[in-house]
Amino acid sequence: MFAYTLRRLLTAIPTLLMISLVIFLLVDLAPGSPMSEIPLTVPPEVRQKMIAAMGADQPVFVRYFLWLKQFFWVEPMYLLDHVFGTDFAHGAQRIISWQSKVPVFTLIGERLPQTLTVVGSAYLVGVLIALPIGIYSAYRQYSWFDQAGTFFAMVGFSVPTFFTGNVLILIFAVKLGWFPTIYDTNLTVEDWPSFYKMLMQMALPVTVLALFNAAEISRYTRSSVLENLGQDYVRTARAKGVREAPVLLRHVLRNSLIPVVTVIALGLPTVFGGAIVTEQIFKINGIGAALIGAINVSDLPTVQTITFIFAVLIVAFNLIADILYGILDPRIRYD
Amino acid sequence: MPDGAMPVLDVRGLKTVFRTRGGEIHAVNSVSFSLRAGELLGVVGESGSGKSVTMMSLIGLLPSPPAEVRAGQVMLGGRDLLHIPPHELQDVRGAKVGFVFQDPMTSLNPVFTVGSQIMEPLMRHMGLTRAQAADRAAELLALVGIPDAKKRLKSYPHQFSGGMRQRVMIAIALACDPDVLIADEPTTALDVTIQAQIIELVKDLRQKLGMAIIWITHDLGVIAGIADRVMVMYGGQVVEQAPVAELFANPRHPYTRALLKTIPSLTGERGARLQTIEGQPPIMMGEPVACPFRARCAHRFDRCDAENPARRPVDGAPVGQGHDVACHWNPEGA
Numbered sequence A: 001m002f003a004y005t006l007r008r009l010l011t012a013i014p015t016l017l018m019i020s021l022v023i024f025l026l027v028d029l030a031p032g033s034p035m036s037e038i039p040l041t042v043p044p045e046v047r048q049k050m051i052a053a054m055g056a057d058q059p060v061f062v063r064y065f066l067w068l069k070q071f072f073w074v075e076p077m078y079l080l081d082h083v084f085g086t087d088f089a090h091g092a093q094r095i096i097s098w099q100s101k102v103p104v105f106t107l108i109g110e111r112l113p114q115t116l117t118v119v120g121s122a123y124l125v126g127v128l129i130a131l132p133i134g135i136y137s138a139y140r141q142y143s144w145f146d147q148a149g150t151f152f153a154m155v156g157f158s159v160p161t162f163f164t165g166n167v168l169i170l171i172f173a174v175k176l177g178w179f180p181t182i183y184d185t186n187l188t189v190e191d192w193p194s195f196y197k198m199l200m201q202m203a204l205p206v207t208v209l210a211l212f213n214a215a216e217i218s219r220y221t222r223s224s225v226l227e228n229l230g231q232d233y234v235r236t237a238r239a240k241g242v243r244e245a246p247v248l249l250r251h252v253l254r255n256s257l258i259p260v261v262t263v264i265a266l267g268l269p270t271v272f273g274g275a276i277v278t279e280q281i282f283k284i285n286g287i288g289a290a291l292i293g294a295i296n297v298s299d300l301p302t303v304q305t306i307t308f309i310f311a312v313l314i315v316a317f318n319l320i321a322d323i324l325y326g327i328l329d330p331r332i333r334y335d
Numbered sequence B: 001m002p003d004g005a006m007p008v009l010d011v012r013g014l015k016t017v018f019r020t021r022g023g024e025i026h027a028v029n030s031v032s033f034s035l036r037a038g039e040l041l042g043v044v045g046e047s048g049s050g051k052s053v054t055m056m057s058l059i060g061l062l063p064s065p066p067a068e069v070r071a072g073q074v075m076l077g078g079r080d081l082l083h084i085p086p087h088e089l090q091d092v093r094g095a096k097v098g099f100v101f102q103d104p105m106t107s108l109n110p111v112f113t114v115g116s117q118i119m120e121p122l123m124r125h126m127g128l129t130r131a132q133a134a135d136r137a138a139e140l141l142a143l144v145g146i147p148d149a150k151k152r153l154k155s156y157p158h159q160f161s162g163g164m165r166q167r168v169m170i171a172i173a174l175a176c177d178p179d180v181l182i183a184d185e186p187t188t189a190l191d192v193t194i195q196a197q198i199i200e201l202v203k204d205l206r207q208k209l210g211m212a213i214i215w216i217t218h219d220l221g222v223i224a225g226i227a228d229r230v231m232v233m234y235g236g237q238v239v240e241q242a243p244v245a246e247l248f249a250n251p252r253h254p255y256t257r258a259l260l261k262t263i264p265s266l267t268g269e270r271g272a273r274l275q276t277i278e279g280q281p282p283i284m285m286g287e288p289v290a291c292p293f294r295a296r297c298a299h300r301f302d303r304c305d306a307e308n309p310a311r312r313p314v315d316g317a318p319v320g321q322g323h324d325v326a327c328h329w330n331p332e333g334a
């Protein structure tokens, strides 16, 4: 298991380097320039100085290696300094947003919690409703429950979140007025009333994302449980006199969850992508909104860094999925 | 084996149908047989003759739908297994009746250790604690001939060979000291040498433990070596039934006769999936109204098309006790 994990970790490194290069170049080559933000009345030599100050006058590969070093070396140092009050970084140059002139990671640190609260709870809620639905649908295949589950999963899966989001806002926030239309980013939970307010403003975005996730995961769970229910070992368990509940929840579920857990782990980073859309609809000032804002003003370092973080998340969760697979399946653990 | 003793298992008029899109398949038609204490009953018949469906019907192992056990009575320990509530049947399965399936490669749960799978029925039926069950499981593994049993409890099925897995299946089936062991082609999926070892093991365990056994096989050679009595099935029916020596010496049913001719050799070579009889086994759509074997029978006459033959005694003993056959034809006018 340890060798297996180590091997997966090592193969992740070249993958990440490759991705970082592609992202950096793509973003750099994209049309739009930070210079367009500088008013035309600014004299050319001042303009040149401003560009030089941002480091934007350097050739692209110099900027790439600088950025790479900052991402993997300087920023972790700052993180250590921040956490332990040390001084490893020695004031080294950080990745700076061209737009706001503050370190990109400071920006991310401000925005990420908003996203995590919504995305994290939405995913959790999604998984928690998807698993029982998927299991029961499979156990009672073709029952009305299963049919209803199939219908809602199809709807949840095929209708995009920007549509469900707007429909929900229209009905529950605008018409019925049950929930706020705008997400208050500055709200901090410190007592029961503010906690309640938090719950209310999270309700709609979490519902939208959770439904979308639940649709996919419940389908995976259903088909995986169905496949396992027909296996010979289930008949053996029944022949041993095992009660139906443990046959389903111990024997079948333990096997069915192997692919499902993988799908759950792999799905987590893609939810961040989905959150970009949801954040726009519900006006949540999260990391997705930060990315969109940065793209609009060609704030290249911010775009590159946030995009790359998404990529890192995807690779990391791939790794986690593989490791979980090994933990759950003894046939892989002992290869 | 003692004749005339009280049967441990008594099956009467068992009927099982599968409801499919294309109609009802009558897989088991009025099957009756009984099993005496300590007896080994061999069940033979080619693929699709209803051997597995019969045995799985007894203890409610068929998926329903599509299967439906429509009629019959299965007496075990004074109770009719077809008419007791599901949770009582679950108490019988694994405790009073052990089942060994054909394919050891898929019959064990791949994510649990071999030990935990043997311990499960012990804790479930015998109320043993985890520690007691682990001790007993090690004993059982040793009993079925797996060396270093205590250590092997922690192994997973994929770390075992096919023959060893079938030994584990036998250990599971015997864990709670059942009255009846049903072995459904337990050696078909194994190599010849392993096959012989498993047969020896069962013979040996039978001596030690004394349970009654139902042994399903395609291989009449195996039957000759271990069975006390043989039941031949065709088209979901029992077509002939007799003590083993009597059946081999004096087969009455044209199908049995054909089967006996297909035994490859005395060394019991493999590969005799009794397909050497001309023609195809029937698919039983609807109640049988004629002899199911008639399409392939050389002795067929007009009565065979009009009436499904009932079992009748051959040697004077009542049907099910001595030698009986379900055929209208009477060789040598006997």
Ligand SMILES: Nc1ncnc2c1ncn2[C@@H]1O[C@H](COP(=O)(O)OP(=O)(O)OP(=O)(O)O)[C@@H](O)[C@H]1O
Binding pocket: B018, B020, B025, B027, B045, B046, B047, B048, B049, B050, B051, B052, B053, B054, B066, B283, B284
């Ligand atoms: N799930 C099912 N759905 C429909 N029909 C079935 C099903 N399972 C079995 N049958 C029918 O029951 C008949 C008997 O099958 P069974 O498995 O008992 O045969 P068998 O004698 O055990 O054969 P084999 O030697 O191949 O194991 C088959 O011919 C088939 O028509």
Ligand code: SF4
Binding pocket: B253, B254, B255, B291, B292, B293, B294, B295, B297, B298, B299, B300, B301, B304, B309, B326, B327, B328, B329
């Ligand atoms: S009943 Fe007729 S068709 Fe059937 S086996 Fe006997 S002789 Fe052949």
Ligand SMILES: [Mg+2]
Binding pocket: B051, B052, B053, B184, B185
């Ligand atoms: Mg079979």
